[in-house]
Amino acid sequence: MSTPQGDDASPFFSRHAAAYAQSPGHARGEDLWQLLDALDARPGQRACDVATGTGHTALALAERGVQVDAVDPTPAMLAEAERLAAERRVTDRVRLVRAAVDDMPLTAGAYDIVACRRAFHHFPDPPRAVGAMAQLLAPGGRLGVSDMCPPSDLAADINHLERLRDPTHREALTEDAWRTLLAQAGLTVRFWLLQEERTSFAQWLAPVSLEESAGRSVQQALQALPASRRDRLQGGRADGWLKRRLVFVAQR
Ligand SMILES: C[S@@+](CC[C@H](N)C(=O)[O-])C[C@H]1O[C@@H](n2cnc3c(N)ncnc32)[C@H](O)[C@@H]1O
Incomplete structure (x- = not known):
């Protein structure tokens, strides 16, 4: 692992690293293959x-023969990534780098692919993060992102509930916000897939459980929403949840 950068280790991810290593959605979710195929890795x-x-995207890229720098600020998550890389016998194609998106000790213009899956909503400064990722791309290189993407009329509610569940959540962007950011960074959209899925409240809440205080706070905040917005979020079911994910590739 390369030299640690910054002190951005997150208590949330340190606590849940083992759960993320095993999470079926993170390890094998459909968006992983959609992203890799759209990136033409x-x-x-x-x-x-x-x-x-815990490296699920990096390891899948490595298994396709790609040489990957896998970057994250949380040591416990990187330790799981290191373990999984050894298990899957791809350590020679994966270099772990401890850093946050705003301070990556990497060479500008050195990458054919920059990927960021199920994580962008944690970044404190979205325009700066897109700029930092775009800068890493070689001319013609591709940025591939998969992240939650709320409808604009529910974005404030969803971001509020997400922050209660996970204090490291900053902001999930709408489609319009993404298109603006990509244009500002000089990137051209090549692939765009928005998917809506009905899941359960408990499934969305995981790895936080309904029994712990964060789980209870989310439930209370949900109940406090006007019924029309709550119904839309839950699809009219007390245990329902609306999940919306955007997968896109944009080229430099
Ligand atoms: C859900 S996990 C990522 C999942 C992973 N990309 C995958 O495909 O399985 C979110 C990660 O974002 C990282 N993170 C949080 N804030 C960050 C930041 N400012 N810069 C870079 N990574 C950050 C956390 O340490 C955590 O490991």
Whole structure:
């Protein structure tokens, strides 16, 4: 692992690192394959996986023969990534780098692919983060992102509930906000897939449980919403939840 940068270790992710390593959604969620296919990841390419967490995206890229720098500020998440890389026999194609998105000790213009999956909503400064990721791309290189994407009329509610569940949540962006940021960073959209899925409240809440205080706070805040917005969020079911995810690729 390269030299630690900054002190951005998150108590939330330190506590839940083992759960993320095993999470079926993170390890094998459909958006992983959609992202890799849309990125057209091929052997011999160089990739950077920003906010790699326990490394699911980085390891899948490495298994496609890509050389990956896997970046994350949380040591406990990187330790799981290191363990999984050994288990899957791809350590020679994965370099772990401890850093936050705003302070990555990496070479500008050095990557064919920059990936960021299920993590962008944690970043404190979205325009700066997109700029930092775009800067890593070689000319013609591709940025691939998968992240939650609320409808604009529910964005404030969803971001509020997400922050109660996970204090490291900053902001999930709407489609319009993404399009503006990408244009500002000089990137051209090549692939765009918005998916809506009905899931359960408990499933969305995981790895936080309904029994702990964060779980209870979310439930109370949900009940306090006007019925029309709560119904839309829950699809009219007391245990329902609306999940919306955007997967896109944009080229430099
Ligand atoms: C849900 S995990 C990422 C999942 C992973 N990309 C995957 O495909 O399985 C979110 C990660 O974001 C990282 N993170 C939080 N704030 C960050 C920041 N400012 N810069 C980079 N990574 C950050 C956390 O340490 C955590 O490991």
